[in-house]
Amino acid sequence: MNSSTDFWPPCGFHALVRNARGWLVPTETYFQWILARPELALVPESCAAEMALHQSLATSPLRPVAPQELAVLADDDARENYAVFLHFRDALVSAGTLEAYYLQLMRGGAINIPAVFIDAMVQAMLRNLLNDCNDAVEARAAEMLFRSQRVSLQDGQMLAGDRATLDMLNETAGLGDVGRLLLESGALQPHVELQVLGADNAAAYWQDSGRYRFLLDLTHELTQDLSHGLTFKMTRARSGLKALARVLERWVQHFLGVQVRVEPVHQVTDSAWRWHVGLDVESTAILNDLYQGHPVEADRMARLVSLFTLTFANPAEMRADVAGKPVYLGLATNAEGVVRIKPQNLLLNLPLASSS
Incomplete structure (x- = not known):
């Protein structure tokens, strides 16, 4: 495959960095990409508190979020979605790489993040593995x-x-x-x-x-x-x-x-x-x-x-x-x-x- 050819462009791969082992380290840009996904994107019904929270995270995706910032969100689903995102973000940053976090999840028993996040990680990891693929x-x-x-x-x-x-x-x-x-x-x-x-x-x-x-x-x-x-x-x-x-x-x-x-x-x-x-x-x-x-x-x-x-x-x-x-x-x-x-x-x- 020509090095100028990309594939699976929406998978977030280019917002990740390889470490010495070839595993993928998340960046602020990666979490900004997650925030832009349909599950977290703003909708016309979003309340002012949700718009403010989303904008602040889009600007500083690794900033701490106090519990009261979620409590004031008007929509129950939005409150849950942001709580899930923050749990995912903090656990992934703590693990250091997508691969390490994926293994922790799979070896740890109950899965506590949505399948859509897991699939997104798997796609990005496969995109990394197939970066030299010409088939x-x-x-x-x-x-x-x-x-x-x-x-x-x-x-x-x-x-x-x-x-x-x-x-x-x-x-x-x-x-x-x-x-x-x-x-x-x-x-x-x-x-x-x-x-x-x-x-x-x-x-x-x-x-x-x-x-x-x-x-x-x-x-x-x-x-x-x-x-x-x-x-x-x-x-x-x-x-x-x-x-x-x-x-x-x-x-x-x-x-x-x-x-x-x-x-x-x-x-x-x-x-x-x-x-x-x-x-x-x-x-x-x-x-x-x-x-x-x-x-x-x-x-x-x-x-x-x-x-x-x-x-x-x-x-x-x-x-x-x-x-x-x-x-x-x-x-x-x-x-x-x-x-x-x-x-x-x-x-x-x-x-x-x-x-x-």
């Missing part, structure tokens, strides 16, 4: 770690599309409130046609990445050999699943400092695997049931998008009882065809020899 499919695959996807089979291809984008187009045909009214009246028929990302339109991805309008090809073929219930055969040399695998490798290396190799599985022949990690809630439940020998209904099995093997470059970095064994990863949709990856699962659940 549009890999960048598109990385979107799966911070944006829900709808997965569907169309003309023999398994395609993943951004859930929010697809839902918006289905509801408004891309024409906002006017489109919604036309759809409701029957004057406009819903028709969503997004491009499948490939070599022929990769350049357009870099130019339009902030709109999340490209479909990712996750095509595979389920064979008839289900001796262990887990058999996949890849049918495309340029697979979005392989691109996702490269992103997961970078993710693990960046946080845990261990080198791993992730590959989509053609066929699982190990009937007594030792370790597995679900990349989402659904695949975690499926793999747990299979591992424990519980029957898995056909409709649940059909939700598996893919399986992967993860191998450590240095088996000595694994727990002794599983050293040298592959870790199996799962990726699945829920009953509505939605995939919501939980990237923290790879950081919390790998069989490491010691805490990283």
